[in-house]
Amino acid sequence: MRRKIVAGNWKMNGSKDLAQTLVGFVRSRIASLDNGVEVVIIPPAIYVGDVIGHAGDELSVGVQNVGQWGSGAYTGEISAEMAADQGCQYALIGHSERRQIFGETDTVVAEKVERVLAGGLYAVLCVGETLQDRDAGDAEAVVASQVRAGLATVAPDQWQRVIVAYEPVWAIGTGKTATAQDAQAMHASIRGVLSEMGAPADEISLLYGGSVKADNAAALFAEPDIDGGLIGGASLIAEDFVSICRSVPANI
Numbered sequence: 400m401r402r403k404i405v406a407g408n409w410k411m412n413g414s415k416d417l418a419q420t421l422v423g424f425v426r427s428r429i430a431s432l433d434n435g436v437e438v439v440i441i442p443p444a445i446y447v448g449d450v451i452g453h454a455g456d457e458l459s460v461g462v463q464n465v466g467q468w469g470s471g472a473y474t475g476e477i478s479a480e481m482a483a484d485q486g487c488q489y490a491l492i493g494h495s496e497r498r499q500i501f502g503e504t505d506t507v508v509a510e511k512v513e514r515v516l517a518g519g520l521y522a523v524l525c526v527g528e529t530l531q532d533r534d535a536g537d538a539e540a541v542v543a544s545q546v547r548a549g550l551a552t553v554a555p556d557q558w559q560r561v562i563v564a565y566e567p568v569w570a571i572g573t574g575k576t577a578t579a580q581d582a583q584a585m586h587a588s589i590r591g592v593l594s595e596m597g598a599p600a601d602e603i604s605l606l607y608g609g610s611v612k613a614d615n616a617a618a619l620f621a622e623p624d625i626d627g628g629l630i631g632g633a634s635l636i637a638e639d640f641v642s643i644c645r646s647v648p649a650n651i
């Protein structure tokens with residue numbers, strides 16, 4: 400059975416106060432959920448310690464990025480080992496904002512995935528096409544190539560710590576969501592690519608991200624190949640985030 404995961408990506412938002420109030424609220428509500436969802440909070444790295452302090456056993460914590468190196472003279476960077484040392488279990492890699500704003504290439508993304516897995520964390524590889532790719536009919540090819548490149552260095556015994564988040568770039572922060580059918584089609588395509596790569600594709604959780612809200616989450620999570628979500632804006636609103644976590648059906 401694949402793990403069901405809802406992860407909140409705070410991006411460059413939050414505060415010590417939010418770490419206390421939101422995490423405390425989510426934790427108290429999650430405790431009573433019986434749908435088996437694993438809930439992950441992914442704050443800016445500087446607040447990881449605060450979030451962990453309030454997360455208890457109910458919530459997992461992750462970082463939004465790590466450097467592609469082990470340690471050394473890389474001012475401003477943090478390593479996968481440091482994230483693990485602080486108690487994180489997850490790391491997002493290759494978010495489209497990292498690719499577009501910070502110029503992360505598929506090669507760098509693959510190096511980071513390698514570091515994250517070597518550090519004992521779960522790697523959440525983010526992939527997704529632009530509107531231009533989609534309009535040109537290239538969406539599946541672009542996403543397949545990001546999956547192949549980003550996961551090129553995964554060793555056979557590391558697949559169990561790989562998660563893929565499909566986030567169409569045109570749906571992130573825009574209020575436009577892929578239809579549940581389109582998202583399902585892409586997730587099925589990604590699972591096919593993973594299978595061709597020799598991965599245990601049926602055991603790998605595939606998350607959808609891109610303007611997931613309390614009112615569209617249930618339709619997305621009802622699809623057979625959508626195993627949860629990566630939530631941006633709505634993860635900063637405690638009640639909405641809890642409602643999204645609650646939308647995961649017990650039988651996926």
Ligand code: PGA
Pocket residue numbers: 408566570571572573574608609610611629630631632633
């Ligand atoms: P959004 O962001 O939910 O605000 O669209 C999703 C993401 O970028 O992970």
